[in-house]
Amino acid sequence: xxxxxxxxxxxxxxxxxxxxxxxxxxxxxxxxxxxxxxxxxxxxxxxxxxxxxxxxxxxxxxxxxxxxxxxxxxxxxxxxxxxxxxxxxxxxxxxxxxxxxxxxxxxxxxxxxxxxxxxxxxxxxxxxxxxxxxxxxxxxxxxxxxxxxxxxxxxxxxxxxxxxxxxxxxxxxxxxxxxxxxxxxxxxxxxxxxxxxxxxxxxxxxxxxxxxxxxxxxxxxxxxxxxxxxxxxxxxxxxxxxxxxxxxxxxxxxxxxxxxxxxxxxxxxxxxxxxxxxxxxxxxxxxxxxxxxxxxxxxxxxxxxxxxxxxxxxxxxxxxxxxxxxxxxxxxxxxxxxx
Amino acid sequence: xxxxxxxxxxxxxxxxxxxxxxxxxxxxxxxxxxxxxxxxxxxxxxxxxxxxxxxxxxxxxxxxxxxxxxxxxxxxxxxxxxxxxxxxxxxxxxxxxxxxxxxxxxxxxxxxxxxxxxxxxxxxxxxxxxxxxxxxxxxxxxxxxxxxxxxxxxxxxxxxxxxxxxxxxxxxxxxxxxxxxxxxxxxxxxxxxxxxxxxxxxxxxxxxxxxxxxxxxxxxxxxxxxxxxxxxxxxxxxxxxxxxxxxxxxxxxxxxxxxxxxxxxxxxxxxxxxxxxxxxxxxxxxxxxxxxxxxxxxxxxxxxxxxxxxxxxxxxxxxxxxxxxxxxxxxxxxxxxxx
DNA sequence: TTGAAAGCGCTAACAT
DNA sequence: ATGTTAGCGCTTTCAA
Numbered sequence: 001x002x003x004x005x006x007x008x009x010x011x012x013x014x015x016x017x018x019x020x021x022x023x024x025x026x027x028x029x030x031x032x033x034x035x036x037x038x039x040x041x042x043x044x045x046x047x048x049x050x051x052x053x054x055x056x057x058x059x060x061x062x063x064x065x066x067x068x069x070x071x072x073x074x075x076x077x078x079x080x081x082x083x084x085x086x087x088x089x090x091x092x093x094x095x096x097x098x099x100x101x102x103x104x105x106x107x108x109x110x111x112x113x114x115x116x117x118x119x120x121x122x123x124x125x126x127x128x129x130x131x132x133x134x135x136x137x138x139x140x141x142x143x144x145x146x147x148x149x150x151x152x153x154x155x156x157x158x159x160x161x162x163x164x165x166x167x168x169x170x171x172x173x174x175x176x177x178x179x180x181x182x183x184x185x186x187x188x189x190x191x192x193x194x195x196x197x198x199x200x201x202x203x204x205x206x207x208x209x210x211x212x213x214x215x216x217x218x219x220x221x222x223x224x225x226x227x228x229x230x231x232x233x234x235x236x237x238x239x240x241x242x243x244x245x246x247x248x249x250x251x252x253x254x255x256x257x258x259x260x261x262x263x264x265x266x267x268x269x270x271x272x273x274x275x276x277x278x279x280x281x282x283x284x285x286x287x288x289x290x291x292x293x294x295x296x297x298x299x300x301x302x303x304x305x306x307x308x309x310x311x312x313x314x315x316x317x318x319x320x321x322x323x324x325x326x327x328x329x330x331x332x333x334x335x336x337x338x339x
Numbered sequence: 340x341x342x343x344x345x346x347x348x349x350x351x352x353x354x355x356x357x358x359x360x361x362x363x364x365x366x367x368x369x370x371x372x373x374x375x376x377x378x379x380x381x382x383x384x385x386x387x388x389x390x391x392x393x394x395x396x397x398x399x400x401x402x403x404x405x406x407x408x409x410x411x412x413x414x415x416x417x418x419x420x421x422x423x424x425x426x427x428x429x430x431x432x433x434x435x436x437x438x439x440x441x442x443x444x445x446x447x448x449x450x451x452x453x454x455x456x457x458x459x460x461x462x463x464x465x466x467x468x469x470x471x472x473x474x475x476x477x478x479x480x481x482x483x484x485x486x487x488x489x490x491x492x493x494x495x496x497x498x499x500x501x502x503x504x505x506x507x508x509x510x511x512x513x514x515x516x517x518x519x520x521x522x523x524x525x526x527x528x529x530x531x532x533x534x535x536x537x538x539x540x541x542x543x544x545x546x547x548x549x550x551x552x553x554x555x556x557x558x559x560x561x562x563x564x565x566x567x568x569x570x571x572x573x574x575x576x577x578x579x580x581x582x583x584x585x586x587x588x589x590x591x592x593x594x595x596x597x598x599x600x601x602x603x604x605x606x607x608x609x610x611x612x613x614x615x616x617x618x619x620x621x622x623x624x625x626x627x628x629x630x631x632x633x634x635x636x637x638x639x640x641x642x643x644x645x646x647x648x649x650x651x652x653x654x655x656x657x658x659x660x661x662x663x664x665x666x667x668x669x670x671x672x673x674x675x676x677x678x
Numbered sequence: 679t680t681g682a683a684a685g686c687g688c689t690a691a692c693a694t
Numbered sequence: 695a696t697g698t699t700a701g702c703g704c705t706t707t708c709a710a
Contacts, residue, residue: 046452051687085436113385390703
């Protein structure tokens with residue numbers, strides 16, 4: 001493999017000139033530049049990433065940090081990673097995946113000590129996440145995907161839950177729905193202060209009041225029996241409900257079964273909209289579900305470019321972004337039927 | 340941050356001695372070793388990954404290479420990536436994710452020229468994959484996840500489709516099922532020679548003959564209408580069918596709806612088993628589905644350790660491994676009912 | 679068993 | 695506008 005030395009020798013200039021020409025870090029006469037570029041091409045020269053990193057103290061690698069604990073829903077998408085990788089590569093960065101053991105702390109400290117990465121994107125932040133403290137201590141640039149309300153001073157990218165709920169309720173209201181149920185995730189995650197659950201909770205009640213909607217919220221866990229019981233009781237409890245907002249894929253399965261089991265039809269009798277769902281998941285059901293889907297491209301695009309801006313010192317201030325969901329109208333929503 | 344020099348100075352030995360002591364690359368007297376370790380600890384010394392790489396010509400980074408083309412089902416699991424990362428970290432390697440644009444070739448060549456990675460794990464190999472040729476040309480160690488029958492000379496890890504189909508059919512036969520339908524993926528992917536589709540196809544017919552099963556195979560695409568039509572006709576066509584083997588999540592949704600729509604019950608009237616499904620996916624349905632799930636941990640464990648063995652020159656020969664699926668018995672399979 | 683020193687292939691400060 | 699050269703922080707050969 002050719003090195004920068006070979007290129008310099010071939011053109012008859014110094015290595016620094018080649019380096020500057022290739023990186024555009026200082027003015028080079030047009031003719032020399034051309035010669036250098038040509039020589040580099042002919043020799044199939046390509047700078048060794050590692051050598052460059054050692055000299056420049058910048059690796060052009062960022063890490064995506066997964067916690068060891070189980071993930072919630074929604075963020076469990078492969079698209080998140082591949083999209084992040086794509087965005088990073090678009091900025092000439094590499095993406096490495098770091099998963100932590102449950103013990104975590106020492107592991108992360110060792111990882112950071114290697115100084116392999118220029119910055120970090122933190123997934124699934126929880127209340128009082130110790131990782132944040134460590135990252136600040138080590139002073140490595142980072143950005144959070146999903147906010148941690150207990151540390152409102154960090155830069156983050158998150159779903160715009162309020163916007164989503166507002167659009168969702170107003171959309172349903174526009175179709176004549178007044179009795180709307182919201183199926184959230186488990187009560188436990190609410191008590192744990194898990195962001196998606198608490199934010200949608202607040203937003204739902206806020207906008208029900210605002211839009212004059214008779215709304216009711218249900219928490220529902222993941223286990224088969226829990227779902228079955230929850231759905232059964234909820235279906236009985238409010239027979240006037242004409243539309244369901246669901247942020248819980250497992251409950252969705254049960255809800256659809258429950259509704260059709262009662263001889264009701266979607267969307268003729270009952271409307272269903274899935275929110276904060278991952279792209280395409282809702283189209284898996286029959287009928288395909290109308291949904292407010294996370295805009296993963298936008299989220300990752302924002303996350304990566306803000307992180308890189310931080311790394312390159314372009315702006316160090318606090319930067320937060322709330323990304324609206326995308327409404328995908330499919331076949332699970334209709335006009336409210338008078339019953 | 341402390342460097343190796345600081346440690347050497349503190350102990351009063353040469354840097355090489357410190358290096359050897361830390362890496363165990365050459366015998367060091369016990370007392371010195373202890374002193375060095377202690378000093379390193381006190382100074383919070385940790386070797387810089389980049390410096391180490393430059394000197395040793397080994398980066399301890401491997402890349403997972405995704406194609407730009409759309410993915411099939413099954414391999415679209417986030418677990419694949421996080422598992423791969425975990426396995427890699429267990430061997431003190433980092434995992435970077437590379438996604439290619441559709442143009443791909445130059446991009447991959449440039450990526451490889453950077454010499455950032457020691458080895459590559461290739462996902463979603465297709466017939467006559469140009470990437471294989473390039474990797475061989477550049478002479479970087481690699482391993483394939485999912486085989487490419489047109490290049491049977493490469494090392495790979497894949498699902499053991501034959502074993503899976505054999506166990507599946509024998510399992511159903513043991514419950515008295517003799518009329519079994521197999522819902523495969525699309526005819527197009529079959530014609531394209533997509534491994535999972537062709538291998539299960541062969542295996543199904545082979546074992547039906549062997550086990551004296553009256554089996555019939557259906558190909559089924561992904562679009563809503565296709566699925567609906569396919570399921571409708573298949574449900575009518577063979578009323579004697581008492582069990583379905585399905586390797587197609589979308590068809591699964593349709594099939595369940597179709598079956599319940601006819602007033603039939605799972606598993607009392609009809610048995611259903613999902614094969615080559617990703618972990619947990621089958622438990623999303625109601626009833627939770629009995630399934631032969633890919634053993635992602637085993638697959639990635641094997642892939643990573645074989646790749647690293649290659650990198651470290653421990654064995655360079657062709658190594659192939661077929662990983663059996665794991666049978667998860669849930670609630671969609673029962674005894675064949677005499678109808 | 680240990681040390682000295684030559685790289686690894688670049689970047690960037692310092693000269694000119 | 696270009697060249698010289700000192701690192702970057704390690705590993706590893708060569709010598710002792």
